[in-house]
Amino acid sequence: MIVVQDVHKHFGGFHAVDGASLEIAEGSITGLIGPNGAGKTTLFNVIAGVLQPTSGRVTMAGEDITGLPPHDLFHKGLLRTFQIAHEFSSMSCRENLMMVPGGQSGETLWNTWFGQKRIADEERALRAKADEVLEFLTIEHLSEQKAGEISGGQKKLLELGRTMMVDARIVFLDEVGAGVNRTLLNTIGDAIIRLNQERGYTFVVIEHDMDFIGRLCDPVICMAEGKVLAEGTLDQIKANEHVIEAYLGTGLKNKEKVGA
Amino acid sequence: MDFLNAIVALTNYVVIPAMSYGSQLALGALGVTLVYGILRFSNFAHGDTMAFGAMVTILVTWLMQSVGINLGPLPTALLALPFGILGCVALVLVTDRLVYRFYREQKAKPVILVIVSMGVMFIMNGLVRFIIGPDDQRFSDGARFIISARDFKSMTGLNEGLAIKTSQGLTVVTAVVVVAVLFWFLNRTRTGKSMRAYSDNEDLALLSGINPERVVVYTWLIVAALATVAGVLYGLDKSFKPFTYFQLLLPIFASAIVGGLGSPLGAIAGGFIIAFSEVTITYAWKKVAVYLLPERFEPDGLVQLLSTDYKLAVSFVILLIVLLFRPTGIFRGKAL
Numbered sequence: 070m071i072v073v074q075d076v077h078k079h080f081g082g083f084h085a086v087d088g089a090s091l092e093i094a095e096g097s098i099t100g101l102i103g104p105n106g107a108g109k110t111t112l113f114n115v116i117a118g119v120l121q122p123t124s125g126r127v128t129m130a131g132e133d134i135t136g137l138p139p140h141d142l143f144h145k146g147l148l149r150t151f152q153i154a155h156e157f158s159s160m161s162c163r164e165n166l167m168m169v170p171g172g173q174s175g176e177t178l179w180n181t182w183f184g185q186k187r188i189a190d191e192e193r194a195l196r197a198k199a200d201e202v203l204e205f206l207t208i209e210h211l212s213e214q215k216a217g218e219i220s221g222g223q224k225k226l227l228e229l230g231r232t233m234m235v236d237a238r239i240v241f242l243d244e245v246g247a248g249v250n251r252t253l254l255n256t257i258g259d260a261i262i263r264l265n266q267e268r269g270y271t272f273v274v275i276e277h278d279m280d281f282i283g284r285l286c287d288p289v290i291c292m293a294e295g296k297v298l299a300e301g302t303l304d305q306i307k308a309n310e311h312v313i314e315a316y317l318g319t320g321l322k323n324k325e326k327v328g329a
Numbered sequence: 330m331d332f333l334n335a336i337v338a339l340t341n342y343v344v345i346p347a348m349s350y351g352s353q354l355a356l357g358a359l360g361v362t363l364v365y366g367i368l369r370f371s372n373f374a375h376g377d378t379m380a381f382g383a384m385v386t387i388l389v390t391w392l393m394q395s396v397g398i399n400l401g402p403l404p405t406a407l408l409a410l411p412f413g414i415l416g417c418v419a420l421v422l423v424t425d426r427l428v429y430r431f432y433r434e435q436k437a438k439p440v441i442l443v444i445v446s447m448g449v450m451f452i453m454n455g456l457v458r459f460i461i462g463p464d465d466q467r468f469s470d471g472a473r474f475i476i477s478a479r480d481f482k483s484m485t486g487l488n489e490g491l492a493i494k495t496s497q498g499l500t501v502v503t504a505v506v507v508v509a510v511l512f513w514f515l516n517r518t519r520t521g522k523s524m525r526a527y528s529d530n531e532d533l534a535l536l537s538g539i540n541p542e543r544v545v546v547y548t549w550l551i552v553a554a555l556a557t558v559a560g561v562l563y564g565l566d567k568s569f570k571p572f573t574y575f576q577l578l579l580p581i582f583a584s585a586i587v588g589g590l591g592s593p594l595g596a597i598a599g600g601f602i603i604a605f606s607e608v609t610i611t612y613a614w615k616k617v618a619v620y621l622l623p624e625r626f627e628p629d630g631l632v633q634l635l636s637t638d639y640k641l642a643v644s645f646v647i648l649l650i651v652l653l654f655r656p657t658g659i660f661r662g663k664a665l
């Protein structure tokens with residue numbers, strides 16, 4: 070579905086993404102793991118059109134989408150969440166969700182003045198949908214609250230909620246689970262599986278929580294220092310020499326060293 | 330009776346002029362604040378955008394006057410206003426295409442855009458002077474007063490007269506209508522909401538599928554309309570002279586900053602704060618004092634804190650105070 074070919078992203082002399090190539094299969098839930106600063110978020114930003122790659126190519130279903138602006142990618146069904154939750158701080162949570170389906174009829178000036186009825190219908194449907202999503206995320210009591218005033222974890226949920234407002238094809242989740250409590254994390258996991266199975270969303274999930282990754286993701290891709298280190302099932306990844314060295318660094322290896 | 334006279338004098342010389350001047354500043358500051366909040370730079374060309382819109386309106390007004398179209402007691406300029414707005418929209422959109430878009434694509438820093446807008450300011454300034462000349466132009470017609478001082482005196486029997494100029498009444502009424510429509514638009518319509526969203530969090534807006542170029546175009550449309558309305562009202566109230574619009578930049582920016590740059594509500598509050606400060610500080614209070622104080626305390630001087638020549642200094646001082654003690658302004662600007 071998404072093919073990343075030899076993407077580089079340099080910030081000045083620093084190579085945040087340094088020749089990453091990977092493929093994401095349609096209908097999969099792919100995990101993306103790696104140490105802090107590995108370039109995972111940067112790679113997301115490149116794919117989602119927030120950053121221009123220094124070089125390399127990204128294709129979606131065969132179509133070259135390298136460097137397309139984010140709002141175009143949105144309309145092609147490519148969505149992402151932010152690692153640091155973003156929100157429209159002066160709008161209520163419900164309004165935040167209702168903002169998402171861009172390019173509705175209310176957005177042309179003509180319709181603003183003359184298409185009132187259609188807009189009203191659309192708004193009503195949108196509102197119902199937003200309430201449904203809020204309820205699903207167990208934050209319906211926040212619907213009227215300003216998004217700038219809710220807690221960090223709640224903002225994360227709102228991030229996820231945004232992706233549920235439209236019919237996406239592929240969703241990039243950047244640590245949606247970080248800062249969210251266990252029970253809710255399980256709920257989020259369930260939501261992801263359900264969206265994947267029922268609506269056929271493809272997911273790419275960045276997460277540091279191995280249990281979460283293990284429960285959801287197959288395959289798992291591990292990045293380090295801007296490069297893809299390994300790809301496979303979580304167990305394969307866990308057994309991979311390079312991955313252990315760069316990221317997991319379990320006690321196991323140290324024990325071996327001591328023993329030797 | 331003396332007390333009533335004092336109130337009337339105060340209303341006549343302070344409240345009414347400040348209300349209408351405040352409305353004009355508020356409309357100007359709204360334009361500045363929208364550009365700041367959505368396009369993220371301080372638009373120094375705003376004063377001259379106002380001058381351009383007003384100039385087009387004046388040219389059309391003259392044309393209408395010459396063929397005998399008029400609005401009776403209301404100024405013909407009101408009929409010409411839509412044409413002025415169209416002209417101003419065209420100018421501003423062309424400027425955006427030719428100049429600002431380039432810098433937007435470069436993701437230029439706001440400082441750079443400010444300097445660019447100064448360049449635009451000089452060009453617009455030259456354009457207006459080239460077309461209509463640097464001199465004072467009169468274009469107001471219709472009835473001069475809603476109530477004249479003489480009528481008021483004979484009506485009430487007071488010594489002091491109360492005059493309300495048509496332009497003043499018109500200014501306040503128009504400002505109220507324009508502001509109401511603007512707030513409805515920003516808070517209730519999808520286009521308005523997507524503008525607010527874009528202003529609040531650009532990255533998220535883009536990733537929510539909001540088309541930035543469309544937001545930019547709508548912003549300029551609204552800014553051009555606000556600028557033209559503000560420019561025409563100011564011209565009707567005082568007179569039209571290109572240089573005064575350039576000078577207006579200071580009180581307009583002071584209004585926007587005092588209220589909180591990026592906050593529409595702040596722009597309105599700021600406009601009235603600046604206007605009332607300017608008028609009260611430069612007003613000769615003797616007239617009011619004479620009525621209120623016992624005879625032996627009657628002031629010798631004019632009881633004027635500052636001569637009107639220094640009225641621009643008032644904006645400047647308020648600006649300094651706000652920047653020192655509450656740089657975000659009253660309404661904590663930044664997002665719409």
Ligand SMILES: Nc1ncnc2c1ncn2[C@@H]1O[C@H](COP(=O)(O)OP(=O)(O)OP(=O)(O)O)[C@@H](O)[C@H]1O
Pocket residue numbers: 080083085103104105106107108109110111112152
């Ligand atoms: N805009 C930027 N300018 C300069 N350097 C950047 C920028 N964005 C990211 N980097 C650098 O690129 C590297 C990769 O950052 P990135 O955010 O992609 O890491 P990550 O894999 O998402 O890490 P984490 O797990 O901590 O979220 C980091 O060393 C970071 O300092």
Ligand SMILES: [Mg+2]
Pocket residue numbers: 109110111152243
């Ligand atoms: Mg990251």
